[in-house]
Amino acid sequence: MKVKVQTLDAKSGGDLELNDEIFGVEPRADILHRVVTWQLVNRRGTARAARERSDVARTGKKFGRQKGGGTARHGDRRAPIFIGGGKAHGPRARVFSASLNKKVRALGLKMALSSKALGGQLIVVDNLDLKDGKTKELKAKLGGLNLGKSALVIDGDALNVGFARASSNLSNVDLLPAVGANVYDIMRCETLVLTKAAVERLEARFNG
Structure with missing residues (x-):
């Protein structure tokens, strides 16, 4: 050409x-x-992962009594419903690549x-x-x-x-x-x- x-x-x-x-x-x-x-x-x-319940550095001590407190039962402060708790079903780390x-x-x-x-x-x-x-x-x-x-x-x-x-x-x-x-x-x-x-x-x- x-x-x-x-x-x-x-x-x-x-x-x-x-x-x-x-x-x-x-x-x-x-x-x-x-x-x-x-x-x-x-x-x-790469996709950045969010910190979930097992990744948050908070105490694992049971929060409050099981009964008699007048509130819901909670296991520890890392639960997603608390401020500073882990993200529920958060994004996972991912690497996008193709060959x-x-x-x-x-x-x-x-x-x-x-x-x-x-x-x-x-x-x-x-x-x-x-x-x-x-x-x-x-x-x-x-x-x-x-x-x-x-x-x-x-x-x-x-x-x-x-x-x-x-x-x-x-x-x-x-x-x-x-x-x-x-x-x-x-x-x-x-x-x-x-x-x-x-x-x-x-x-x-x-x-x-």
Whole structure:
């Protein structure tokens, strides 16, 4: 698959041949759904447990007499009805995690990249160099690229410092290194922007 390379000024920068085994795979909704679900499950934090009756540090001595006190019978102060007592049927500690085959994860990333390439939502730029690294300057340049409502920009192994500083104030632009490319972030953005270094790194990641 051949795509046009642009500069941040939306000027032509030649052509680039993309690997069809990575950017030309027919997307499957079930594979993408499995990978996104796996990502979101593993993002969840652990559930915090509440202290129940056996966990509260209070006396276990019987509270009051069994009969003759004019009140209900109570065994100790750790009962849930007392202030400071244990929680009745409280939440238990849980760890949320899921596993997914490596081949399925790799296939899901290929399909996510292919869905953007085949849908015309992929833009390849030569680099992310900015003269001054200012947000105003970057916003003016990105206006010519027609990024839509949101864009994910993926750079090579190291992020461009000037671009990262300038894009930090733009809520509709996210920046990731090539090693951080993932299905969820790619699918939730409207436009995917790859640098030439990112394309090389992604192709090396799957071929290597």
